[in-house]
Amino acid sequence: MKQAHKILKEVFGYESFRYLQKEIIQNILNKNDTLVIMPTGGGKSICYQIPALLFDGLTIVISPLISLMRDQVEQLRQLGVNAALLNSSLSQDIYRINYENVKTGKAKLLYMAPESLAKEEITSLLKTITVDCITVDEAHCISEWGHDFRKDYRQLGNLRKNFPSAVCVGLTATATPRVRDDVIVNLNMVQPQKFVASFNRENLFLQVLPKRDAFEQTVDFLKEHKNQSGIIYCFSRKQVDSLNDDLSHQGFSTRPYHAGLSDEERNRNQDLFIKDEVQIIIATIAFGMGINKSNVRFVLHYDLPKNIESYYQEIGRSGRDGLRADCLLLFSYADISKINYFIDQKENELEMISAKAHLNSMVKYAESDICRRNTLINYFGETYQTEYCGMCDNCLAEEKEMVDITIPAQKLLSTVKRTGEIFGANYIIDVLLGEESDRIFSNGHQKLPVYAIGSEFDKKQWHTFVNQFIRKEILTRDLEFGSLKLTKKSYDVLLKKDKVLGFIKEPGPITKKVKFSAKSGDQAYDNELFELLRKKRKEIAEENGIPPYVIFNDKTLTQMAAKLPQNESSLLGISGVGINKLESYGNIFLSVIKKYCSQKRSQIFHPGKKTESISRQRLKANSDLRYTLIGESLNNGASIEELAKEYKVKLPTIISHLERYVNEGKKIRIEALTQRISLPKEKYAKVFDAFKAEGMSSLSIIHEKLGNEVSYEDLHLLRIIFSVTRDI
Ligand code: ADP
Ligand code: ZN
Numbered sequence: 001m002k003q004a005h006k007i008l009k010e011v012f013g014y015e016s017f018r019y020l021q022k023e024i025i026q027n028i029l030n031k032n033d034t035l036v037i038m039p040t041g042g043g044k045s046i047c048y049q050i051p052a053l054l055f056d057g058l059t060i061v062i063s064p065l066i067s068l069m070r071d072q073v074e075q076l077r078q079l080g081v082n083a084a085l086l087n088s089s090l091s092q093d094i095y096r097i098n099y100e101n102v103k104t105g106k107a108k109l110l111y112m113a114p115e116s117l118a119k120e121e122i123t124s125l126l127k128t129i130t131v132d133c134i135t136v137d138e139a140h141c142i143s144e145w146g147h148d149f150r151k152d153y154r155q156l157g158n159l160r161k162n163f164p165s166a167v168c169v170g171l172t173a174t175a176t177p178r179v180r181d182d183v184i185v186n187l188n189m190v191q192p193q194k195f196v197a198s199f200n201r202e203n204l205f206l207q208v209l210p211k212r213d214a215f216e217q218t219v220d221f222l223k224e225h226k227n228q229s230g231i232i233y234c235f236s237r238k239q240v241d242s243l244n245d246d247l248s249h250q251g252f253s254t255r256p257y258h259a260g261l262s263d264e265e266r267n268r269n270q271d272l273f274i275k276d277e278v279q280i281i282i283a284t285i286a287f288g289m290g291i292n293k294s295n296v297r298f299v300l301h302y303d304l305p306k307n308i309e310s311y312y313q314e315i316g317r318s319g320r321d322g323l324r325a326d327c328l329l330l331f332s333y334a335d336i337s338k339i340n341y342f343i344d345q346k347e348n349e350l351e352m353i354s355a356k357a358h359l360n361s362m363v364k365y366a367e368s369d370i371c372r373r374n375t376l377i378n379y380f381g382e383t384y385q386t387e388y389c390g391m392c393d394n395c396l397a398e399e400k401e402m403v404d405i406t407i408p409a410q411k412l413l414s415t416v417k418r419t420g421e422i423f424g425a426n427y428i429i430d431v432l433l434g435e436e437s438d439r440i441f442s443n444g445h446q447k448l449p450v451y452a453i454g455s456e457f458d459k460k461q462w463h464t465f466v467n468q469f470i471r472k473e474i475l476t477r478d479l480e481f482g483s484l485k486l487t488k489k490s491y492d493v494l495l496k497k498d499k500v501l502g503f504i505k506e507p508g509p510i511t512k513k514v515k516f517s518a519k520s521g522d523q524a525y526d527n528e529l530f531e532l533l534r535k536k537r538k539e540i541a542e543e544n545g546i547p548p549y550v551i552f553n554d555k556t557l558t559q560m561a562a563k564l565p566q567n568e569s570s571l572l573g574i575s576g577v578g579i580n581k582l583e584s585y586g587n588i589f590l591s592v593i594k595k596y597c598s599q600k601r602s603q604i605f606h607p608g609k610k611t612e613s614i615s616r617q618r619l620k621a622n623s624d625l626r627y628t629l630i631g632e633s634l635n636n637g638a639s640i641e642e643l644a645k646e647y648k649v650k651l652p653t654i655i656s657h658l659e660r661y662v663n664e665g666k667k668i669r670i671e672a673l674t675q676r677i678s679l680p681k682e683k684y685a686k687v688f689d690a691f692k693a694e695g696m697s698s699l700s701i702i703h704e705k706l707g708n709e710v711s712y713e714d715l716h717l718l719r720i721i722f723s724v725t726r727d728i
Contacts (some may be wrong), residue, residue: 001026004050011079013556013578016018018043018063019694019701020195025050028133031167033192034182035139035197038176039199040313041320042295044171046074048135050078052109053081057130057166058102060159063137067270067290069111074294075550076109079579083109086116100347105129114152117159119220133161136187137627139170144181168192199312199380204327206372207393210398210463211332214302215246221300222252222280222327226460227531229273232282233314235303235338244282249281257283274547276538280603285310294321295554300328304335307358308365308379321553322697327452332367333425337482360479365473371395376696385703386712388652396653402501408465408475409493409500410459415450416475416484417494419443429462461504467501525562529596533557536592540585551585552576564593598673630654631661635669640676655716662724670724673717679710687718696723 006026008014017025020036027034028051038044052059063069069085076083081322084122085100098646101107105126109326116122123645131511134156136142142153160168170183170192184192209217218232237258244256255278274293285305293565296318305311311329319325336359343355365375374393377384388395415428430437431445434452454462466484474489492498533555534548539600541548556576566626571586572579624682630643638646662668679687687710690702699715710718 001029004029007050008046009051009079009578011249011578011580012046013572013574013581014046015575016695018512019698020197021047022194024621027053027193027195028167028169030113031165033190034166034170035180035192035194036169036171036197037180037195038171038197039201040173040316041201041322042197044137044173044174048133048169049076049081049109051133055108055132057132058107058659059109059133059135060126060131060166061109061135061137062114062117062153062156063111064113064141064483066113068137068292069551071292073111074546078546078550078581078584079578081109082107083111084153085111086122087113088116099125101274103128112707114150114156117155118152118506126162131166134159134163134166135169136170136183137171139172139183139187142170142186144180145176145178145182146670154186155237159185160188162627166635172311172580187517190296194611196379198700199382200373200377200384200700201316202389202391202700203322203324204315205324205391206315206327206376208329208331208372209393210239210467211330211335212460214330214332214379215243217249217330218243218247218302221298221326222247225298225326227428228279228299229276229293229295230280230300230319231287231296231438232280232300232302233287233305234282234284235335237284239303240282240284246576250682253279254282255280257281257287259284259286275541285314286606288314288317291317292320293317293688294549296320296325297323297554298326298328300330302330304329304331304339304366306339306355307360307362308376309358311365312376312380313360321549321555322560323555329366336363336477336479340480344726348598352386352446354680358477363479367467369394369397369471381561385700385708388650388712390652390656390716391464395650401503401648404499405465405468405502405504406493406497408454408462409469410497411450412462412465412469413455413475413486413490413494415448415454416492417486418448418450419445420576422483425463425466425477425484426473428484429466432462433459465502471500472500474500526564527560529564529593530557532592532596533560533589536588540588552581552589560593564597565590566597590675604702610715627657627660630657630666631666631668634658634672635667637669639672652713655713655720659716662720668720668724672723677717679714679718683710684718684721686724687715691719 001022004022018036024036024047028048036044036047038620048059048061061069061072064095066087066089069087073083074087076502080428080503082101084101086095086098086102090098097109101497112122136153136156141150142156148533160166168187170187170189172183180194183189189699211217232243234243237260240256240258244254247254257266257269261269269278269281270291273281274291299318300313301311301314305314315327318327339359340356343352343359346355359611361379363519365372365379368375370396371387371389373389374384374387387441390396411432412428413432416423419428419431427439431440431448431451432454434455436446440446457465457725466475472479473487473488474493476485476487477483489498493500537548537551537557540551542630553576559574559576560571563570563574565574565591568582568586571577571590572582626647630647634640634642640651640654644651649656656670658673674681687702687706690705693704694701696719699712699719703712704712704714
């Protein structure tokens with residue numbers, strides 16, 4: 001394992017293993033068959049790549065898509081690892097070179113599609129060499145229950161028989177037990193050890209907004225993500241095309257991606273996106289499977305996804321580099337009927353029922369007002385311990401004051417009742433507002449006593465009432481037709497006059513308010529320098545015809561812009577800088593950093609036009625300075641509880657502001673934190689040791705490591721204390 005650690009550091013440039021990586025590598029090195037189930041971005045590749053470098057013989061990697069293989073091979077080459085790809089898409093010359101590399105034992109890894117295994121040339125090549133490991137990437141493809149089953153994967157079981165001394169490794173991000181068992185059987189795995197990582201992606205910020213003016217909401221969201229890469233998912237091709245037109249007219253850098261385009265155009269658009277030439281891809285669900293791009297900073301669902309599985313998979317394409325990514329879903333009830341219409345076209349009744357149940361769960365998720373991460377993770381059968389994740393809209397929602405909304409509830413419920421429980425929200429609200437529409441007149445509903453009794457609120461507000469009533473189950477919505485219906489509880493409100501409490505104002509976008517959480521793995525960095533480094537990275541990428549993130553990912557660049565390394569040895573200390581990359585690119589990036597620093601220094605000593613110091617600019621860049629105010633008040637004597645009251649937010653929100661405050665390098669009044677910690681002081685050291693060993697990015701790992709004994713709130717507070725005191 002010492003060797004494995006050395007490779008992690010020297011080749012990959014990483015300081016420590018992530019959760020389970022060490023155990024998995026150990027297991028593979030011991031030649032025990034291994035099944036790895038980890039979400040996208042969890043760090044599966046290193047698990048077989050490090051053993052591949054330690055084995056004498058070859059590691060075969062079976063992967064379903066040529067674009068993924070190319071990407072992996074390119075990434076390995078950048079790290080100085082000899083990896084080969086054998087595929088019919090290669091030119092004859094390149095194919096020969098790769099072939100020879102494998103034959104002479106120079107290549108440590110060989111990437112192939114499953115189809116290639118049947119080729120005579122390949123089988124005879126493999127007979128002449130030692131194979132130590134067979135890795136099957138996207139292993140769910142081997143299972144009929146997997147969402148993208150591939151027949152060719154079925155031959156892999158035989159491959160196994162030809163290399164009895166090779167260890168077999170399966171990797172997938174699909175967690176269902178059925179798929180898991182299928183993979184084990186079909187790969188002829190022998191008593192495999194299973195490693196299942198958590199499906200919680202802590203760096204994804206989850207948010208749902210009621211869809212009002214979707215285009216305007218999208219433009220607002222995109223303006224918040226200037227210069228960033230992202231994906232917008234739409235329901236239909238038509239929607240993709242029209243949104244693409246409208247957004248590009250507004251000056252956004254976008255390209256469409258859907259099954260109606262030619263292969264050539266699709267590949268071109270994908271390629272432009274991967275190379276950071278185009279910032280936004282607008283796509284149907286077809287997009288994303290074949291890309292490894294690590295710096296996707298946002299995913300926007302313009303329409304409702306069909307089920308939670310697809311939603312999770314689609315948002316999972318963002319934030320692979322571990323930095324924060326924003327996931328926004330625009331939710332409207334009209335979308336439910338659209339999806340239902342398609343479900344109704346299904347011939348098989350069982351499929352239809354199951355699709356509806358899945359849709360129902362998706363709607364529940366969108367309507368929910370508890371922690372989204374909680375709902376999502378629990379859906380996948382994992383128990384999520386904390387009720388507060390600090391990285392979703394519901395957790396960060398300011399505690400609005402609940403008011404008595406019994407009267408509007410009664411008005412709305414009786415309108416639903418008097419119109420026969422067959423109309424959707426829009427119609428009911430029109431009646432309440434006394435709209436003079438043909439539809440209302442032809443139904444004679446202008447004569448009802450409820451007609452025009454709701455004009456004290458506007459349409460938007462009535463819609464938020466409807467959502468709240470559905471959540472409270474005093475109203476329900478027929479998923480098939482969208483009509484509103486009463487429930488048992490409705491009558492308690494109508495007859496017994498049960499009190500209904502709720503909110504009057506509608507939720508606004510959160511991203512603006514809270515742009516940071518220590519959980520997201522972000523740290524304060526100099527944005528101006530980051531942009532310069534990005535520009536340089538793009539130049540090099542263009543010269544070499546490779547995607548920019550293959551050179552260094554965004555996380556590595558942000559660390560450079562935070563730590564401002566001035567020489568090779570401090571550059572090596574940055575995550576993602578290994579020996580080979582240091583040799584290839586070290587000097588280029590160092591010179592950008594040094595030049596920038598000396599410019600800044602001269603500006604400080606010779607104030608001219610631009611006199612702002614780096615930290616001032618940083619402050620300015622964050623228009624929302626609430627966390628600074630909160631940090632300062634705490635230092636001036638306020639307690640966490642007092643601050644929560646003053647800002648009308650939950651305690652954890654204050655704590656996450658404080659995390660941000662100390663991450664900016666500020667000091668904090670530690671007694672104010674220890675006051676709230678219930679763990680006895682003599683046990684702090686145990687927690688700090690855990691931070692040292694496991695890092696600070698995932699509290700769930702720490703929680704588990706400490707036997708679930710320390711509460712999440714304590715862990716949050718101790719993390720702050722640890723990060724302020726460790727430099728002392
Ligand atoms: P997956 O295949 O599970 O989707 P990857 O193997 O592509 O994930 O890893 C996601 C990202 O995390 C990559 O940029 C990878 O280099 C990085 N990564 C993996 N392991 C570590 C580690 N131990 N420390 C830091 N970064 C890591
Ligand atoms: Zn949450």
